[in-house]
Amino acid sequence: MPRRDTAFLFDLDGTLVDSVYQHVLAWKEALDAEGVNLSVWRIHRRVGMSGGLFTHVLAGETGQTIDDAQRARLYEAHAAAFNRLHAQGAVKPLPGARELLAKLTERNIPWAIATSGQLRTAIHNLEALGVDPDKVPVVTRDGVRHAKPDPDLFLAAAARLGFDIQRALVVGDSVWDMLAAQRARALGIGLLSGGYGASELERAGAFRVYEDPADLLRHIDEVASRE
Amino acid sequence: MPRRDTAFLFDLDGTLVDSVYQHVLAWKEALDAEGVNLSVWRIHRRVGMSGGLFTHVLAGETGQTIDDAQRARLYEAHAAAFNRLHAQGAVKPLPGARELLAKLTERNIPWAIATSGQLRTAIHNLEALGVDPDKVPVVTRDGVRHAKPDPDLFLAAAARLGFDIQRALVVGDSVWDMLAAQRARALGIGLLSGGYGASELERAGAFRVYEDPADLLRHIDEVASRE
Numbered sequence: 001m002p003r004r005d006t007a008f009l010f011d012l013d014g015t016l017v018d019s020v021y022q023h024v025l026a027w028k029e030a031l032d033a034e035g036v037n038l039s040v041w042r043i044h045r046r047v048g049m050s051g052g053l054f055t056h057v058l059a060g061e062t063g064q065t066i067d068d069a070q071r072a073r074l075y076e077a078h079a080a081a082f083n084r085l086h087a088q089g090a091v092k093p094l095p096g097a098r099e100l101l102a103k104l105t106e107r108n109i110p111w112a113i114a115t116s117g118q119l120r121t122a123i124h125n126l127e128a129l130g131v132d133p134d135k136v137p138v139v140t141r142d143g144v145r146h147a148k149p150d151p152d153l154f155l156a157a158a159a160r161l162g163f164d165i166q167r168a169l170v171v172g173d174s175v176w177d178m179l180a181a182q183r184a185r186a187l188g189i190g191l192l193s194g195g196y197g198a199s200e201l202e203r204a205g206a207f208r209v210y211e212d213p214a215d216l217l218r219h220i221d222e223v224a225s226r227e
Numbered sequence: 228m229p230r231r232d233t234a235f236l237f238d239l240d241g242t243l244v245d246s247v248y249q250h251v252l253a254w255k256e257a258l259d260a261e262g263v264n265l266s267v268w269r270i271h272r273r274v275g276m277s278g279g280l281f282t283h284v285l286a287g288e289t290g291q292t293i294d295d296a297q298r299a300r301l302y303e304a305h306a307a308a309f310n311r312l313h314a315q316g317a318v319k320p321l322p323g324a325r326e327l328l329a330k331l332t333e334r335n336i337p338w339a340i341a342t343s344g345q346l347r348t349a350i351h352n353l354e355a356l357g358v359d360p361d362k363v364p365v366v367t368r369d370g371v372r373h374a375k376p377d378p379d380l381f382l383a384a385a386a387r388l389g390f391d392i393q394r395a396l397v398v399g400d401s402v403w404d405m406l407a408a409q410r411a412r413a414l415g416i417g418l419l420s421g422g423y424g425a426s427e428l429e430r431a432g433a434f435r436v437y438e439d440p441a442d443l444l445r446h447i448d449e450v451a452s453r454e
Contacts, residue, residue, distance in 0.1 A: 014268075021255075021267040024248055028317065039321060039439060040248040041241075041422040090255070094266060195268040197424025212266060 005225045007163040008104055009154050009186065012115035013048065014173035014194025016097040016213060017125040021195065022085040023047050023078075030077035036064055044195060048116055048174035050147030051075065079121055086124045093129050094193050096214025101131070103217060109224060112137035114157040116147040116176070137161055148176040151184035158186075169223060171216065178204035189216065189223060232452045234390040235331055236381050236413065239342035240275065241400035241421025243324040243440060244352040248422065249312040250274050250305075257304035261297055263289055271422060275343055275401035277374030278302065306348050313351045320356050321420050323441025328358070330444060336451060337388045339364035341380040343403070364388055375403040378411035385411075396450060398443065405431035416443065416450060 014020035024044045031038055038058055046054050055074060059066045066074070085091060104111045113131065115122050119140045126133055137160035144152040151165075158165040170181035173194025181188035182205040190201030193212040201209050208223055210216040216223075241247035251271045258265055265285055273281050282301060286293045293301070312318060331338045340358065342349050346367045353360055364387035371379040378392075385392040397408035400421025408415030409432040417428030420439040428436050435450055437443040443450075 018266050018268075021248060021251055021271070025252060025317075028248075032317070037319075039245050039420055041245075041420050041439075044248070044422050090252075090259070092264075193266055193268050195271050195422060197427040199426030200424040212268075 005167070006109060007158065007161050007168045008109065008111040008224075009157045009168050009170045010111065010113050011048065011170075011172035011174070011177045012113055012122055012125055013117060015171055015177070015191055016094060016101075016113070016129055017091060018094045018193065019082075019086075019091045019125055020044070020047060020173065020193075022091055023082055026078050026081035026085065027074075029081045030074045031058070033077055034066075034070055034074060036062055036066070038062055045175075048172070048194070049149060049176040050116055051118075051141065053147070053149075075118075079118070082121050083124065091125065091128060094212050094214075096212060096217045098130060100213045100217040100220075101129075103220065110161045110163055112139070112157040112161050114139045114153040116141055116153065118142055148174075149179035149183065151180045154180055154184050154186060158184075175200055175204040178206050181205065187223075191216065232394070233336060234385065234388050234395045235336065235338040235451075236384045236395050236397045237338065237340050238275065238397075238399035238401070238404045239340055239349055239352055240344060242398055242404070242418055243321060243328075243340070243356055244318060245321045245420065246309075246313075246318045246352055247271070247274060247400065247420075249318055250309055253305050253308035253312065254301075256308045257301045258285070260304055261293075261301060263291055263293070265289055272402075275399070275421070276376060276403040277343055278345075278368065280374070280376075302345075306345070309348050310351065318352065318355060321439050321441075323439060323444045325357060327440045327444040327447075328356075330447065337390055339366070339384040339388050341366045341384040343368055343374040343380065345369055375401075376406035376410065378407045381407055381411045381413060385413075400428075402427055402431040405433050408432065414450075418443065 010016055024047055027043045028040055055066045055071050119142050122140050139153050139156045141147050144156050146152045154170050158168050166185045168186045169189055170186045171189045173191045178188040188206045190206035190209040191212055198209045237243055251274055254270045255267055282293045282298050346369050349367050366380050366383045368374050371383050373379045381397050385395050393412045395413045396416055397413045398416045400418045405415040415433045417433035417436040418439055425436045
């Protein structure tokens with residue numbers, strides 16, 4: 001029987017899978033093709049937030065309007081570019097990711113995955129990670145009304161586990177994960193493996209920051225009850 | 228006659244040209260080909276430092292040794308991958324970069340470029356920027372003994388301008404630029420356009436942080452004498 005004192009709700013890209021930078025350049029390629037000029041670092045700082053919000057925010061930053069047809073083409077082009085990079089074998093689980101998930105399972109600590117990405121790009125990352133979405137709760141963009149920084153994805157993941165969100169830990173690499181965690185009244189754990197700085201994550205509410213899943217695994221007794 | 232109250236010494240990648248993320252994935256491709264497994268964010272945080280130091284540090288992080296032949300192959304593979312991305316038109320000047328350089332020239336404020344990159348990759352970025360290395364002092368990795376975070380590149384750039392480094396401003400996007408600036412007793416100005424967080428740059432000694440060259444240009448009177 002699962003232990004009920006805590007549960008882990010994981011973001012996917014940059015948190016369990018080393019895929020943020022490929023997503024960033026896939027978005028860059030898609031945006032360039034639509035004539036939307038945005039510096040790469042600005043894309044990096046928006047990845048992980050809701051795609052709708054992402055295109056809304058970037059339209060504000062560039063002063064260009066993005067219509068529905070253009071948004072659909074952006075999603076298509078991003079997915080195509082990302083999946084091409086994935087097919088080249090460029091995207092792998094982060095160090096310690098498989099071991100961390102195995103340790104939680106071994107300790108009977110419930111865990112789930114909640115990603116702002118769509119299932120069509122997430123599916124390849126889940127495969128790389130060895131996670132079967134028929135066995136583990138995986139909530140994607142397709143399953144909720146609002147993605148991060150709204151709390152819906154993590155709320156849905158907690159509900160799938162039958163777990164009180166206020167006793168859950170949210171693990172993510174981006175500011176949007178940490179804001180969503182706070183909005184859901186969960187505790188946020190930040191990982192540096194998506195390329196944000198530690199202070200950015202702390203200022204967004206991370207109660208603890210680790211380098212990557214391997215570093216979190218080494219320090220797991222700091223955040224979850226000991227055996 | 229040039230005004231002598233200050234001079235600007237610019238880093239290139241991530242500071243004037245939007246090329247950091249392409250460098251990062253080019254290094255990732257090169258390292259993967261040599262069987263060196265390093266997370267992308269760790270590569271990101273090392274880009275801009277001396278290539279020799281880079282391979283030394285990453286060997287420490289992975290526990291793998293990098294011999295001279297392997298190091299030469301890494302450099303070759305990185306340059307090939309980066310130049311391929313460049314040929315695809317993916318690398319462009321950052322917003323405001325050309326205008327900032329033009330403003331300095333117009334105000335008779337001396338400026339130079341100092342990059343840890345090699346000339347064979349830098350040359351494409353200089354072209355994109357419209358900088359002619361026969362007219363503007365450009366110091367590359369090839370021209371000094373130690374690259375950043377050693378101060379040699381910025382010292383050489385100041386010498387090329389005939390300017391006292393202690394009255395110069397060093398503009399860069401990475402922690403290595405800011406450390407080199409401090410070691411040279413120059414003032415460091417950090418830009419977010421390479422993907423570091425503001426706190427990382429401030430903790431490395433940046434006396435002021437701006438988003439990108441356009442943002443620095445808007446606030447230039449904060450750091451350089453007014454006309």
